[in-house]
Amino acid sequence: MKLFKFKGGVKPDPNKTVSTQLPITAAPLVQRYVVPLHQSVGGTPRPIVTVGDHVLKGQRIGEADGWVSAAVHAPTSGRVVEVGPHIIPHPSGLPTDCVVIEADGTDTWIERTPFDMSAATPEAVREYLRDMGIVGMGGAVFPSHVKLSVPKGKSVEQLIINGAECEPFITCDDRLMREQAEEVIQGSALFGKLVQAGKVLIGIEDNKPEAIAAMKAAQAALNAPVEVVTVPTIYPTGGAKELIRVLTGKEVPGSKRSTDFGVQVFNVATVQSAWRAITHGEPLISRIVTISGAVGEARNWSVPIGMPITDLVRLAQPKPDMDGVIMGGPMMGFRVPTTDAPVIKATNSLIVHAPGLFPPKPQELPCIRCGSCATACPQELQPFELYWWSRASKFEQLEKYKLFDCIECGCCDYVCPSHIPLVNYFRFAKSEIQAEARDKKTADAARERFEFREERAEREKREKAERLAKANAARQAAEAAAAAAEAAETPKGDEEAPDISSHPHQASTPIAVDNHPVLDASAKQAAIAAAVERARLKREQHGNKPGSDAA
Ligand code: SF4
Numbered sequence: 140m141k142l143f144k145f146k147g148g149v150k151p152d153p154n155k156t157v158s159t160q161l162p163i164t165a166a167p168l169v170q171r172y173v174v175p176l177h178q179s180v181g182g183t184p185r186p187i188v189t190v191g192d193h194v195l196k197g198q199r200i201g202e203a204d205g206w207v208s209a210a211v212h213a214p215t216s217g218r219v220v221e222v223g224p225h226i227i228p229h230p231s232g233l234p235t236d237c238v239v240i241e242a243d244g245t246d247t248w249i250e251r252t253p254f255d256m257s258a259a260t261p262e263a264v265r266e267y268l269r270d271m272g273i274v275g276m277g278g279a280v281f282p283s284h285v286k287l288s289v290p291k292g293k294s295v296e297q298l299i300i301n302g303a304e305c306e307p308f309i310t311c312d313d314r315l316m317r318e319q320a321e322e323v324i325q326g327s328a329l330f331g332k333l334v335q336a337g338k339v340l341i342g343i344e345d346n347k348p349e350a351i352a353a354m355k356a357a358q359a360a361l362n363a364p365v366e367v368v369t370v371p372t373i374y375p376t377g378g379a380k381e382l383i384r385v386l387t388g389k390e391v392p393g394s395k396r397s398t399d400f401g402v403q404v405f406n407v408a409t410v411q412s413a414w415r416a417i418t419h420g421e422p423l424i425s426r427i428v429t430i431s432g433a434v435g436e437a438r439n440w441s442v443p444i445g446m447p448i449t450d451l452v453r454l455a456q457p458k459p460d461m462d463g464v465i466m467g468g469p470m471m472g473f474r475v476p477t478t479d480a481p482v483i484k485a486t487n488s489l490i491v492h493a494p495g496l497f498p499p500k501p502q503e504l505p506c507i508r509c510g511s512c513a514t515a516c517p518q519e520l521q522p523f524e525l526y527w528w529s530r531a532s533k534f535e536q537l538e539k540y541k542l543f544d545c546i547e548c549g550c551c552d553y554v555c556p557s558h559i560p561l562v563n564y565f566r567f568a569k570s571e572i573q574a575e576a577r578d579k580k581t582a583d584a585a586r587e588r589f590e591f592r593e594e595r596a597e598r599e600k601r602e603k604a605e606r607l608a609k610a611n612a613a614r615q616a617a618e619a620a621a622a623a624a625e626a627a628e629t630p631k632g633d634e635e636a637p638d639i640s641s642h643p644h645q646a647s648t649p650i651a652v653d654n655h656p657v658l659d660a661s662a663k664q665a666a667i668a669a670a671v672e673r674a675r676l677k678r679e680q681h682g683n684k685p686g687s688d689a690a
């Protein structure tokens with residue numbers, strides 16, 4: 140199969156062999172598990188348990204909040220002792236709501252029922268995967284069911300299953316493919332069917348010969364409609380857009396989605412966990428985690444989600460000079476704010492940090508504009524420009540230089556002769572821009588609410604005035620009609636009403652009676668007759684005769 144190259148990239152020391160020598164082992168039970176509710180991109184699941192509840196292993200404890208969200212489940216059986224904020228492994232170091240479970244030690248499962256695929260619609264399968272908490276296990280934790288929904292009018296020409304695992308030290312996918320190749324192949328074929336992919340390509344870097352052999356053997360044994368493809372080892376081939384480039388030759392710009400180009404990408408561990416959910420009725424409650432770095436025994440563990448990092452690291456016999464833990468690899472990872480934080484669905488590796496293994500970086504020097512960072516950047520950015528404008532907090536310039544296309548791969552850091560921690564600058568600038576955008580959104584929303592209230596008050600005032608005017612007009616008309624009716628009912632006296640129809644003014648000008656609105660001709664006559672009658676009666680009362688001078 141023809142392969143393609145992406146621009147840039149680096150070749151750091153892989154440091155993988157040390158953690159691939161032992162098979163995956165299940166981590167022993169611990170006393171407490173801290174399960175964050177928000178473990179995927181999208182909405183935060185709503186807790187559906189309360190303090191004091193007894194839960195079983197695999198029981199749903201948080202329900203997906205909307206379509207872009209995924210459920211969370213109890214990693215073991217026990218009692219819920221708290222639902223509240225705890226620090227999770229995230230660069231922000233901020234706490235988020237977690238369900239804390241005190242294990243009862245029996246590790247008792249819920250009843251597990253395989254999902255019947257035979258009559259299920261693709262929508263039903265997607266909903267099931269959402270409720271089983273299946274998310275991207277390569278670190279992005281995007282809910283898988285959402286990525287399995289192909290946008291209208293689009294098709295998936297190539298479905299790529301990412302087994303590249305290019306980051307140094309990390310070997311969880313390597314061991315998974317060696318040990319559970321059949322499940323990975325089955326899951327890949329299932330996803331291919333769900334998105335009706337033209338082709339399913341499983342890309343694995345050539346520094347994992349055992350995994351490649353196991354996967355090829357499983358594919359052949361199952362005669363599965365997938366292809367295992369060996370790709371050259373160069374960092375960051377495991378980046379989604381880089382692997383797409385290598386396998387298909389397609390260039391996906393930073394601002395576009397791969398589905399715009401007929402490609403979708405999932406990690407090998409994601410398809411395997413989806414396969415287990417469907418065939419075994421097991422929700423995503425554990426994952427494989429590489430423990431490596433400054434430890435006595437580097438290896439991969441199958442770890443329940445929610446296990447405190449400190450308990451897991453202890454199993455690996457950390458070196459005495461340990462001074463922290465990196466989640467993810469040394470290129471893209473970050474130091475966990477506290478080892479009390481739990482393992483989450485995104486935790487693919489924990490690298491124990493110690494000065495003996497990772498000596499402090501030399502002092503940062505000024506940029507000499509050598510351009511090495513731009514040559515190494517797989518996104519074809521100009522990191523030195525981004526660095527300059529990040530330092531100056533010039534957000535418009537950062538947009539111009541496509542800061543948000545940066546995948547934080549660290550290639551620029553790796554090659555910079557001035558030892559500038561470029562990615563740190565970029566992360567900081569991104570967070571500042573996002574905070575500013577959030578503030579602007581809040582201010583805009585407040586302004587819109589104010590304008591809406593003002594407009595509503597104005598409209599209500601206007602409507603009230605219109606209602607009043609209408610009521611006044613109706614009342615005046617009613618009064619006039621009543622007066623006319625009264626006049627019409629009054630009996631005529633012997634005094635003739637003067638003939639005013641021939642009066643030149645009267646003939647052309649409507650008469651207003653007692654300031655009432657203009658009346659029609661018969662009403663006018665009646666009103667005049669009534670007035671004349673009233674005048675006659677008044678004169679009689681005062682002894683005057685018609686025609687005499689009362690003065
Ligand atoms: S590699 Fe470092 S010194 Fe060279 S241009 Fe980039 S930021 Fe500047």
Ligand code: SF4
Pocket residue numbers: 512515516517518519520521522544545546547548549550551552561562
């Ligand atoms: S971290 Fe960003 S700017 Fe640096 S090489 Fe990677 S993509 Fe390019």
